[in-house]
Amino acid sequence: MKTNLNCIPCFIRQALDAVRFVTSDEEIHETVLREVLKSVSIIDMKQTPPLMARHIHRIIRKCSGSNDPYIIVKKKSNDYALEIYPYLKQKIEESKKPFETACHLAIAGNIIDFGVNSKFDRSLINKNIEIALTEDLKGDIKYFQKQIFSAKKILYLADNAGEIVFDRLLLEKMPTEKVIMAVRGKPAINDATIEDAKYTKLTDIVDVIDNGTDIPGTVFEECSDKFKKVFSDADLIISKGQGNFESLSDTNKNIFFLLKAKCSIVSQHLKCETGDSVIVFHS
Amino acid sequence: MKTNLNCIPCFIRQALDAVRFVTSDEEIHETVLREVLKSVSIIDMKQTPPLMARHIHRIIRKCSGSNDPYIIVKKKSNDYALEIYPYLKQKIEESKKPFETACHLAIAGNIIDFGVNSKFDRSLINKNIEIALTEDLKGDIKYFQKQIFSAKKILYLADNAGEIVFDRLLLEKMPTEKVIMAVRGKPAINDATIEDAKYTKLTDIVDVIDNGTDIPGTVFEECSDKFKKVFSDADLIISKGQGNFESLSDTNKNIFFLLKAKCSIVSQHLKCETGDSVIVFHS
Numbered sequence: 001m002k003t004n005l006n007c008i009p010c011f012i013r014q015a016l017d018a019v020r021f022v023t024s025d026e027e028i029h030e031t032v033l034r035e036v037l038k039s040v041s042i043i044d045m046k047q048t049p050p051l052m053a054r055h056i057h058r059i060i061r062k063c064s065g066s067n068d069p070y071i072i073v074k075k076k077s078n079d080y081a082l083e084i085y086p087y088l089k090q091k092i093e094e095s096k097k098p099f100e101t102a103c104h105l106a107i108a109g110n111i112i113d114f115g116v117n118s119k120f121d122r123s124l125i126n127k128n129i130e131i132a133l134t135e136d137l138k139g140d141i142k143y144f145q146k147q148i149f150s151a152k153k154i155l156y157l158a159d160n161a162g163e164i165v166f167d168r169l170l171l172e173k174m175p176t177e178k179v180i181m182a183v184r185g186k187p188a189i190n191d192a193t194i195e196d197a198k199y200t201k202l203t204d205i206v207d208v209i210d211n212g213t214d215i216p217g218t219v220f221e222e223c224s225d226k227f228k229k230v231f232s233d234a235d236l237i238i239s240k241g242q243g244n245f246e247s248l249s250d251t252n253k254n255i256f257f258l259l260k261a262k263c264s265i266v267s268q269h270l271k272c273e274t275g276d277s278v279i280v281f282h283s
Numbered sequence: 284m285k286t287n288l289n290c291i292p293c294f295i296r297q298a299l300d301a302v303r304f305v306t307s308d309e310e311i312h313e314t315v316l317r318e319v320l321k322s323v324s325i326i327d328m329k330q331t332p333p334l335m336a337r338h339i340h341r342i343i344r345k346c347s348g349s350n351d352p353y354i355i356v357k358k359k360s361n362d363y364a365l366e367i368y369p370y371l372k373q374k375i376e377e378s379k380k381p382f383e384t385a386c387h388l389a390i391a392g393n394i395i396d397f398g399v400n401s402k403f404d405r406s407l408i409n410k411n412i413e414i415a416l417t418e419d420l421k422g423d424i425k426y427f428q429k430q431i432f433s434a435k436k437i438l439y440l441a442d443n444a445g446e447i448v449f450d451r452l453l454l455e456k457m458p459t460e461k462v463i464m465a466v467r468g469k470p471a472i473n474d475a476t477i478e479d480a481k482y483t484k485l486t487d488i489v490d491v492i493d494n495g496t497d498i499p500g501t502v503f504e505e506c507s508d509k510f511k512k513v514f515s516d517a518d519l520i521i522s523k524g525q526g527n528f529e530s531l532s533d534t535n536k537n538i539f540f541l542l543k544a545k546c547s548i549v550s551q552h553l554k555c556e557t558g559d560s561v562i563v564f565h566s
């Protein structure tokens with residue numbers, strides 16, 4: 001998926017959000033903003049949004065002097081998700097369709113996205129959980145479930161910190177012995193890294209690798225050799241979130257994309273409404 | 284009111300909207316976008332938003348080859364407002380508080396703003412009319428009405444094309460012999476110019492001058508001598524819309540600001556919610 005020009009104002013807003021997480025010094029905000037504007041004015045706009053985002057967030061990290069602007073909100077997200085995890089697990093156990101409820105909750109967790117939201121907002125997360133617990137999920141869940149149980153090697157591409165605790169709920173309904181989860185190799189917006197996987201104890205239930213990159217998505221040719229091998233060996237890929245969708249939507253693999261469509265560009269691609277929870281299969 | 288850094292992503296979005304009104308050629312969209320990004324990266328961010336907007340819209344006009352990117356949506360706005368004018372006039376005549384209803388409708392017309400909206404949307408206008416006809420207007424209308432009738436010289440600062448037909452409804456409840464209306468001197472987003480005032484026949488009921496500028500707001504020192512004299516002579520100013528508010532909020536004159544607060548920056552200044560219809564007095 002190419003970057004739409006509508007993504008550009010969104011990237012500029014993201015730059016401001018990011019630097020505001022690092023410091024309240026408005027002079028630094030302005031410096032970072034000017035650097036990002038200058039850089040985007042000459043950027044290759046044919047790249048996918050995650051590659052453009054990497055470029056922009058590298059500038060933000062360099063100019064703001066912070067290697068990980070989102071470190072505090074990532075911790076907040078993990079902590080809140082861990083706090084409500086027992087409640088969510090109970091809801092799945094009580095559900096008449098536990099696998100479907102687990103899927104829906106895993107997608108609800110995708111709302112924890114600081115590429116889209118400027119603030120950590122518990123009420124927004126709670127609202128998405130409520131929807132997941134009361135509404136049916138659109139998409140062929142039965143086919144998804146069948147594919148999971150017939151696959152030999154599954155690669156689960158994580159998206160955000162906090163969200164990975166919601167992913168745990170789904171992983172607990174899956175044959176985890178054949179699943180490898182992949183996180184980002186370095187800080188990339190609020191995407192989960194290996195530190196988040198360890199902190200939330202995902203590493204206790206599933207093998208977790210990192211993809212070696214600081215891209216908020218999955219760009220195969222940029223990934224580590226280890227990741228490339230796992231990706232190539234997998235006969236089923238579960239991809240969470242917009243960044244992974246934007247970078248893998250043209251890939252010839254069996255991929256289930258589980259995400260919330262959080263902007264009009266992605267929802268147009270998915271032929272759904274902005275805000276929808278979506279599960280789609282590409283092969 | 285200084286430009287907030289949050290205004291910058293909004294200006295970038297505005298640039299895209301503007302050039303898309305001119306052409307469907309995506310190469311030109313990208314060229315204009317790059318030029319605007321480059322220019323904003325070195326802009327004086329201490330200016331008011333309308334001065335920044337002028338700078339950006341000059342680049343858009345230059346790069347897009349169009350002297351007036353909004354000419355078609357301005358005509359659409361005027362035509363639709365003229366079409367519904369008899370209905371709105373009837374509603375005022377039937378109202379128990381005709382002056383208040385006229386005020387509220389004049390503010391409802393402020394929703395016709397292509398600095399904020401990317402498309403001409405009748406349903407959005409109709410929704411705002413419905414609110415104006417069913418809800419009470421916040422603000423001291425009685426004081427506003429009293430000041431209008433006791434003032435000697437009133438300057439009415441118009442905002443957008445289309446909206447000026449809604450202003451007509453309010454002007455018809457005012458002593459128009461002491462009112463001068465001012466429009467922009469040249470194309471400035473979708474702000475009304477003298478051509479719009481003539482097209483909608485505002486010139487039949489009130490004296491209309493232009494302010495000599497292409498700024499989507501009122502920056503006194505940039506205006507024509509004729510405008511400056513009228514502004515200085517007026518003992519009451521009625522100011523429509525965000526652009527006029529942003530440029531006059533620190534001015535020492537008796538000014539009633541009538542507007543819809545259409546973004547979080549302006550609503551924070553006005554201590555109201557985004558979307559509110561507002562009438563506030565500064566002196």
